[in-house]
Each structure stands twice: as C-alpha cells, then as structure tokens.
Amino acid sequence: MSNKTLPTIYDVARASGVSIATVSRVLNDPHKVTEETRATVLTAIDRLGFVPKAEARARALRSTGRIGVLTPFFTAQSFVQRLRGAAEVLSKHNYELVIYTVSSSVRLNAYLETLPIAHTLDGLIILSLQFSDQHAERLASHGLETVLVEYPHLTLNSIEIDDVAGGRQAAQYLVQKGYTSFGFAGDTTVPEFGIHPITLRLAGFRQGLAEAGFELCAENTLLVPYDMEASRLQGRQFLQRSDRPRAIFSATDLQAVGLLRAARDLGLKVPSEVAILGFDDLDLAEHVGLSTIRQHLDESGRVAAELLLARLADPSRPIQHIHLPLTVITRETA
Amino acid sequence: MSNKTLPTIYDVARASGVSIATVSRVLNDPHKVTEETRATVLTAIDRLGFVPKAEARARALRSTGRIGVLTPFFTAQSFVQRLRGAAEVLSKHNYELVIYTVSSSVRLNAYLETLPIAHTLDGLIILSLQFSDQHAERLASHGLETVLVEYPHLTLNSIEIDDVAGGRQAAQYLVQKGYTSFGFAGDTTVPEFGIHPITLRLAGFRQGLAEAGFELCAENTLLVPYDMEASRLQGRQFLQRSDRPRAIFSATDLQAVGLLRAARDLGLKVPSEVAILGFDDLDLAEHVGLSTIRQHLDESGRVAAELLLARLADPSRPIQHIHLPLTVITRETA
DNA sequence: ATAATTCATGTAAGTGCTTTCACAAAAGCA
DNA sequence: TGCTTTTGTGAAAGCACTTACATGAATTAT
Secondary structure, eight states: OOOSSSOOHHHHHHHHTSOHHHHHHHHHOGGGSOHHHHHHHHHHHHHHTOOSOHHHHHHHHOOSOEEEEEEEOTTSHHHHHHHHHHHHHHHHTTOEEEEEEEOSHHHHHHHHHHHHHHTOOSEEEEESOOOOHHHHHHHHHTTOEEEEESSOOTTSEEEEOOHHHHHHHHHHHHHHTTOOOEEEEEOOOOOSSSOOTHHHHHHHHHHHHHHTTOOOOGGGEEEOOSOHHHHHHHHHHHHHSTTOOSEEEESSHHHHHHHHHHHHHTTOOTTTTOEEEEEEOOHHHHHHTOEEEEOOHHHHHHHHHHHHHHHHHOTTSOOOEEEOOOEEEOOSOO | OOOSSOOOHHHHHHHHTSOHHHHHHHHHOGGGSOHHHHHHHHHHHHHHTOOOOHHHHHHHHTSOOEEEEEESOTTSHHHHHHHHHHHHHHHHTTOEEEEEEOOSHHHHHHHHHHHHHHTOOSEEEEESOOOOHHHHHHHHHTTOEEEEESSOOTTSEEEEOOHHHHHHHHHHHHHHTTOOOEEEEEOOOOOSSSOOTHHHHHHHHHHHHHHTTOOOOGGGEEEOOSOHHHHHHHHHHHHHSTTOOSEEEESSHHHHHHHHHHHHHTTOOTTTTOEEEEEEOOHHHHHHTOOEEEOOHHHHHHHHHHHHHHHHHOTTSOOOEEEOOOEEEOOSOO
16 A cells, blocks of 8 residues: 555556546546546545645645754754754644754855745744844845844844843852952854854953952953863963962853863862853753853743744734843852 | 746746856855856846745755654753764755654654655654654655664664663773672653663663672662752762662763762762763763763764765665764763 | 966756647447 | 547657756966
C-alpha cells in the first residue's frame, strides 16, 4: 500500500488499466470518455489519493505554519536560550521553526532580500542583527510579519532591553553593597554585522558610578574576546595586580565565569576578596552561582514568538516595542 | 496592472530588460549579479509582486534545500549541542534547518506520517527518539533520507555511542585513580517516547567495577530527576552520610554539577574528599571544571549532517552505523 | 599596447509532471 | 461491409524554474 512516491497520472492509468491520455481526458474533457471507464478511473483516483497538481497537494499536506528565525552563530548560549523560548511557544502552536544561521553580513543581506519574496515563511524573528531601513521596508511591503529582538526599528515589532540602564543597575548594586573600587570586563571585537551592546553597558556602568561619586579608571577596564578561556587567562593577569579593583562588573556572563575561574586559580576568595557581577543570566550563571543581571533571555524568545503569532492572527494589531526588565540576581559572587 | 495570472520569472525578466537566467540568479546567488542590475530586478519583482513557485523550483533543483531535525525538548543542553553541530555544517552547505520539537509520542507519530509524504524536506535527522519498524519502512519507501542519532535501526543510518562501554570506562578510570568505594547518580524517569541510556551506563559501570573486584551497593545508588536543583538537594542528603562513597559516577553532567554544588554546600573538598565524574561533556562541564566522559555531542550533530548530505549527494552509498568514541576528560573533580 | 584574466550576462539544455496532438486500433451500430 | 465512437500510443509541448557553458566586455597584468 505504501507507494514509492506520490501517485502520478501514470499510476492512476496503470491502476485502472487505461492510458494516461484517458486519465487526462477524464479530468479535462470528461464527456469524451465512456461513463464506464470514467467511473473506473475516478475510483482509482480516489483510492490512490491522486491530486493532479503536485503543488496543490503539497500545500494541502503542509497544514502547519512556518516561522523563521535569523540568528548569528548559534554557538553563543544567549542565542540558544532565546531560541529555546521561541521554540517552546511555536511548538505549542504547531508551527515549524526554520533556523537561518547568519555567518556574515553578505548572508544576512541575501536572506533579507530573498526570504520576503519567497513567501515560504509566515513570520520572521530576527535575533540581534543589524539592518537597514530598506530591509525593514522590504519586509513590510511583502507582508512578512517580523519581530526584532535586541535591535529596535521604528516600523517593526521589537523586543528590547535597556543596556545602559543595565550598566547603571550594576553600578548601583555594587555601590550599595559597599564596594569602593570598581573594574569592568567586556568584549572588544565589534562585529561588522550583528550588534554590540557591550559599549552601552559600559557607558551605563560609568554613569552609575559617576552618580555615586566614583569613577572607573582605564587600567581597571579589561578588554578581552568573548571566550571563556581567553577571559580566564587575561583575567589572571588582571586579578594578579595588587591594586586590582574590589568589585568587577563583567558585561557578559561568559566572561564573568572566566574571571571567576581566574580568581579561583589564584586562590582569591569570591566575593570577600573580589566580587564579580555578570550580565545575561545564562543557565551557566546559576550552575556556577554567579551573581548577575538577568535579561530574561528565554522570555525574550517566548515573547517574540507570542507577539508574532498574535500579529499573524490579527494583522491589524498595532506595532509594539516591548521592553523587558532587567533584574539583579544575587547569588554567591557579589 | 490587472493581474490576469501570477507573474512568472519571464515577466520579471521582460520588465527589467534582462534574461530569465539573471532573474533567477538574483534570487539564488545574488552575489553573481551586479549591484545595479540586482536593484532593477528587485524593484521589478516588487512592482509585479512576483512570487517564485516553490514547487517548480524544487523540481528544477531536485531538492528543497531543507533538512529537518526531530528533537525532544529543546530545553536540554545535550540536544542543543547536537543541534549546534548539525546547524554548523548545514548552514555551511546552504541548507535550511527546520526544527520539529517533539513533545509527545502522538506528535512524533504525526510527524513521521506526514513529513515523508509532504516532500518538503530533503532529509531528516532524528535525535534520541524511539521508533518502530513501520516508521522506518515509511521513511524508506518515500525516499526520505534519514539519519538517527542515539537510537539505531538496522535499515537506517545512525550515529551511536556505546553507553555500556562508557559506564565501564568510568569504572576503570575511577578504579585506576585508586578509589575503592563507589557511588552512582542517575535519572529515574523513563520517558514513554525518547530514549533512556542511563540504565545502560549504570550497567556498564557495574560491569567495570565487577571486573576490578568491586561492587556498587544499593544504598550508594542515587536516583534523582534530571534537574540541577533536585540533584543538588537530594545530593546533599546523599553526601551527608558518614559512609558515603569516595567516588561517584554521575550518568549525566547536569546531575554531576548538582552533586558538585551539594558537595560545596557541605564544605566537602572535591576531589580529595569526594570525587565526581560526569558523563556527556556539556559546555557546562568545562565551565565548572568537571571531569567527565565526553560523548562528542557537537560532533554527533556534525557527523549526522555530513552523513546525510553525503547520502543525498550519492544515494547509492551504503547505510552506515557510525560509532563515536567516548573519551575521559580529566579536569578538576576526579 | 597587448595578452590574459576575470566577470556579468545570455543561450539553451535540463527537470518531472501534465496536457495535447495526430493517428491508429478496436468496438459498436447500421 | 462500412461508418462512428471510444480508446490507446508515442511524441511533443508546456510549465516555471535552475544551471552548464559560451560570449563578449572590462579589468588587470606584462
């Protein structure tokens, strides 16, 4: 009973013992065929589930909708957590999730140019990727419903956080804990595509310190690539200095954990000898007991997906820019 | 402007004064076309509201350019790491990655019934899901190329590890390190769908201990749900006992980290007072310095995707059952 | 200045299925 | 025995695209 592939007109012909021409005639000029053969052919058609246009059949079978997610390298845990949130709600609503990993700005542009015209997606979620007004325009004009995460645009739905405020929160928290000398650790490489919120967090941190009458001096700023091992090694140098800061805000959890390990390597007690505060709240942070500023990553994906589905259900809904809160999570390191 | 029928690639070509080949290139390899002509073509496309027919495209290409992945909960890190490996190679080969989160056996069946007929995928990767001969039959008969990860089937390609051997390796490693009393921590809940390799790892562990003349007594076996916090809490009870085992093999890294935290909570030195060895080598393991048995999760996804692509390129290739090795990774906890 | 190369583009040959065509064979009715 | 009517046959054309190869222009190297 299981046919190799979809039944074609040839299968129907064979099954009903006539030629393909006759089958075609049954479908197109029925009156040119005897009542009798027409009946046999029609039952064969029914039995095989033959649909003349393969295209129509494919559409019929694809009952579910399809949502695409454009994401930069899926290696970073923060994207995974966002994706996880989105996947959760999409799967609940029976949507397929198509992932496009964007590895260069060329790829990004290619996607943004062709995806909207291909009409193969019902909606699109874009994670942390920078793009132009033309692209926004193009998405809108082709009616591809879109939600941006982390990179806002006036004419499109977005989920955002306030990185500057996050930096300030970090400063306030550490100040209020009684620390008086501060350090910062963050990423250096500014990507050609994608987004770099680190600078904003740093700016906010500086601001927050200034408001409390402190400042961050240049030698207490550690710039290091977004990589655990690198931050561990460079962190070791940084922490070895006798005049090292007492409290360090790291713009990402990954780097914070690198620092934490460096501290452990040096036998420094955390937080009594150095306090470390991260940013993001990756799963990882909980696992190692890192105090951090939570940006609700899973939630951002969840909210993005929900917003998208809501707009698909009712396209007249107005554009929304949803701001997610940041929360200080106190664990063991600050 | 009256749309008699849908515009085709010919209409776009005529409207923008190029050949259909160029239009096709704009859509498929944009970089092969001058910025300038690309712009004219794109505006023509926009103006006419041209939508390329996916069906015709698939026909000409003899492929949809899409690979599906069936996975249980996207929440567990091990699946994410597998996915990451697969995503990496698929995106390199310009394939779209469609994710189907399978939350119940009903859903699994539904997918396995419709996906092969819908002809909307070139290939399928199935992660850690149990399925029947009928399903295998169905996939094969519809010519949907499939690779299984973690659940082997005679007639389909698969990527496997030897969980029993892994358990033995764990035992051997700990024995050779000089420990003489052993414990085990693992998952209890056997899912109705999905797979449960934990029992195998335990069996292997027992076997390995026996070979060295040791045994695992019942009160040194901790059964606890797959959850960090739960293993931490129950781990605390377990480790508090004065007759606790000196070396513990945890069947998953997540639970191992739970134990590790429990040990830290109790002020126990690791590994000098209690040694902990995990299994999986999640990213997490490196972050917390957990010694563990690496099962090359990323690699499994990568290999699965490569195998799939190889079979798509040359369907005459024989079925393969690839066994990935397990490696003991010594870090700081055992 | 000339040869060599790269490059954008067009031509035309595919792709798998369906429809149409001209014509022949068979069957049905005088 | 003829003359319709109904089928079968194989070939060809269409559909809406992709792509290998060819071409000629532009750019670079010599």
